[in-house]
Amino acid sequence: MSTAAASGVRDAAYQGSPGAYSEEAAWALLGPEATLLPCASLRHVFAAVAGGLARHAVVPVENSLAGVVPDALDLLLAQDRPVVGETLGRIDHVLIASHGTALGDVRRVLSHPVALAQCTSFFDRHPAIEPVPVFDTAGAVALVLRDAERRTAAIASRRAATVHGAAVLLDAVQDHDANWTRFLLLGPAAAAPSPPVASRKAMLAFRLSHVPGALWRALEPFARRGLSVTRIESRPIHGEPFEYLFFADVLAERPGEALEAACHDLARVARWTRVLGIFAAPTPRESTTYKND
Amino acid sequence: MSTAAASGVRDAAYQGSPGAYSEEAAWALLGPEATLLPCASLRHVFAAVAGGLARHAVVPVENSLAGVVPDALDLLLAQDRPVVGETLGRIDHVLIASHGTALGDVRRVLSHPVALAQCTSFFDRHPAIEPVPVFDTAGAVALVLRDAERRTAAIASRRAATVHGAAVLLDAVQDHDANWTRFLLLGPAAAAPSPPVASRKAMLAFRLSHVPGALWRALEPFARRGLSVTRIESRPIHGEPFEYLFFADVLAERPGEALEAACHDLARVARWTRVLGIFAAPTPRESTTYKND
Secondary structure, eight states: OHHHHHTTOEEEEEESOTTOHHHHHHHHHHOTTOOEEEESSHHHHHHHHHTTSEEEEEEEEEETTTEEOTTHHHHHHTSOOOEEEEEEEEOOEEEEEOTTOOGGGOOEEEEOHHHHHTTHHHHHHOTTSEEEEOSOHHHHHHHHHTOTTOOEEEEEEHHHHHHHTOEEEESOOSSOSOOEEEEEEESSOOOOOSSOOSOEEEEEEEEOOSSTTHHHHHHHHHHHTTOEEEEEEEEEOTTSTTOEEEEEEEEEOSSSSHHHHHHHHHHHHSSEEEEEEEEEOOOHHHHOOOOOO | OHHHHHHTOEEEEEESOTTOHHHHHHHHHHOTTOOEEEESSHHHHHHHHHTTSEEEEEEEEEETTTEEOTTHHHHHHTSOOOEEEEEEEEOOEEEEEOTTOOGGGOOEEEEOHHHHHTTHHHHHHOTTSEEEEOSOHHHHHHHHHTOTTOOEEEEEEHHHHHHHTOEEEESOOSSOSOOEEEEEEESSOOOOOSSOOSOEEEEEEEEOOSSTTHHHHHHHHHHHTTOEEEEEEEEEOTTSTTOEEEEEEEEEOSSSSHHHHHHHHHHHHSSEEEEEEEEEOOOHHHHOOOOOO
């Protein structure tokens, strides 16, 4: 990775600021030496890769409490880099403020809307505290440190508190302990693992004709080959009301070419198909490498 | 509806404040005389219905640009009122400020995060203007009117500007002209239409075993009966990482009991099934009754 750093091209672009969950996911995917480019939005992440500022993009697509990350799938489709890997990162939210701030002083709590939505019971227990949406969890910590009156706090990771030199007021403020986000790696494929992995995943987008049973027929090539649809989602097509694309993730748990063959069959029955990527799929247990500090 | 009003029970609860898109959807679903209860969040909407403050809930579930409304499906499942109808409301965003504010003075634009995401090209054209997420489009207009310096504007409907006595600075600020939201009506069923409608829709939630081909087998009862899956989505189950529910909408375009029979078959192959509602389905043309005056 040192060549990339020397040429000014970073290894990966991510959304957020230092201390963000996406930053740690990037290190989990590319190794702790990877050089990273923080970006203000997912749109900027993809623009950074398209413009040659970074080799890879690291993109959250799904959270276990909030579901799909709005926009991520649409933006994935609007660019041409393949998905080459994924990781599941554990999300542990804490309440963060300036050193010396007491919980009783806090009147506003800033965080990403998805993070605020994951902490509803905290706000139910503290009705005097107002949740305030901002664009980024770690960025919320930076904003909180500028409040001279010490009336605001942020919801972000423990690591974000450390990075910004802030204090942790409360641990485990999320509604459910089991909270994770799935991050994709886009860009040049990593070196092939050795020995070859047994489990591989395909991410597909496809469009079907409006006839009864169309989705059932589209899934048949996968079912017949013993492949599992692990996730499927309809997304409205921008500018074409009442028209949908399907996004599906399909898992092959045995070595072979079944995924490629099924995608080929799908392309024959669908109006339009795009394989967003086929890559080695970590099992859930393997990929929860994500830690708060 | 006058009985309900007299007893203090409103006809419907909706998220937002007067002038919100949901308010107009409620009138489209229940008629212009319906008495409405504005609520701060979807959670409060369902609580209002459960607590007897309102007979129906009006809930946005899907937007043609932003996709699914986060939380709405999960909240739908956490309560017990059936879905009894739906409407598709056209969304036309305008830029709103106090009378006398010039576009050149505006430094911040407030709106719901989903509405901000629908207006990215506006922010690209005006890089000096910062988008600021708040919880509600019409509520953003009320906030803007409190800014004595006239540096803020809001993105909301033209009707929200009228309701709050504010000025429209710019028309059609959204990225795509074709922008609509699908709203569900929950609560007691409306009187059966006469003559009986031909098109009906079922909204289902189900959970499948982790075996290859499980989704394909679950859809077979619908395909075999000539029913169309118009939308499908995987949602992670809270507190159970890597476990998903499927939410599906199925359309029957001919009279008969095919929907009920297929749901019955699904219940035999699924680990768990819930029919969220079966109701008369307006065609897209019929249901775009939603106007910005």
